[in-house]
Amino acid sequence: MQAQWTCIVLAGQRPGPDMLAQHFGLEHKALVPVCGEPMICHVVRTLHLSPHIGKIIILSQDIEHLRSAVDAAGGAILVESQNSISLSIKAQAETLGFSSPLLVTTADHPLLTVAMIEEFLRHADGDVAVAMVERQTMLKQFPDAQRTWLRFSDGAWSGANLFALMTQKSSFALELWAGAEQDRKKAWRLFLHFGLLLAIRALTRSVGLHQALEKAGKRLGLDARLVSMSDPVAAIDVDKLSDHLLAENILMERETPSGDT
Template sequence: METKTPLLAAVILAGHSPQESDPLAPYTLGRPKGLIPLGGRPMLAYVVEALSGSRYIGSVYIVGLPPEHRLPLSTPVIHVSPQGDMVANAEAGIREAYTHNPDLEGVLVSSADIPLLTTPMVDHFIEECLKTDHDLYYGIVERSVMERRFPTSRRTYVRLTEGEFAGGDLFLVRPRAATMNTELWRRLASARKSPIRQARMLGGIWPLIKLLLGRLSLEEGVQRASRALGVRGRAVICPYPEVGMDVDKPFQLEIARAELEARVLAEHRRRPG
């Protein structure tokens, strides 16, 4: 008997526009960051291509682009208007996806600034998530994996008993996660570059002390976050550093640009003749 392929939707958070003080502001000129051109295409287009190519994803939603910034893409997408902050945009996209298709088994949420993402990476992440029955899945990347591939990327890492990890830019949200504590999620998202602030939000001084001493385990961190958010969460360790290679600084933009140029060159060399 043929096994049915799980059906998911993808939501891309594309509403962030760097302020004048942001190092990327000269590259965006007041427009959303996902529209920065790379290789003749907006950065967002690479993410759309990676997600829409997945055999698990039936539809792609882009949240946060004002109408005047919605560019033609090679893949059909559904636009959702900006809702304010990142969490509100995520909620709106997830809600829209489930409204269009209540039978979805989950919604994959991605940022718009991971242009090195590819479809095999997306499929791998989804397959790892679907091995267990949790409400919320969050991709993370081990430091050695990230720095072996992108030694100059200068990511933010959390030191745990199992090693050091950087946050990824892929989440998978099951329907049950609709009951999540979104206000805490909003605060955690605002502190995503500060593991110490996040630890303080998740349970007072003790987890903070353990984190500072490197004695907080990944499992304990996940359990504390799950209890605080009101969901059953799981951290998914990704073997692909591209999942966490978001573009926050000009030098990271140049890393992405060089990598995409190398891919084009490699593809050209593989072509016969």
């Protein structure tokens, strides 16, 4: 299968100290070990295994500290990022000129699998697509899961750290993202950027997330889609110690042949 996608991996640091990195005596969250290997290694190696991915670009404010880990996982292009996540992605998209569609993921997603990438890219359509996991899908496998849920009329949703930018029009979404990054975990505040009515409908849960994204996209003149992921693990990134413990347990289970005790 011919590789068609360029993947951008976000491996930067938000302002202030990262509590998880500090727990492990590290400065960079992307280097926190999961099952004895830096998180970013798991991500980069998985991307190399996907037949859909051609070029891999790592964005970080401190690329030299990540170089050895990235090289150990098969290598990637390391690019110094700006302070804004969205503007950093936009700069790369403009440099590439959308010669290939872009998949965006994060370095704190060590549970990412080739199957997740396959499912997301198979269903990604339009100009922009966002992967999410619905709460019931998560609770069936992880009844005690603690995530940030965006609640809408079609369920409660948690992000899966997978984004597809497929056309030049997606630059409009990145520009909006630059002004709304601080609102990413408050649905009504996020949709306030698309107008008061949509924000009220999000606040009162009188609109589904699928429809809300489509309406928000139309405000920007683009086609925005939600991809509902079937594997709840897609929504498990590693932000805190409880996530870290869960991630290590899941990875160890994957490595244990079925039937073994």
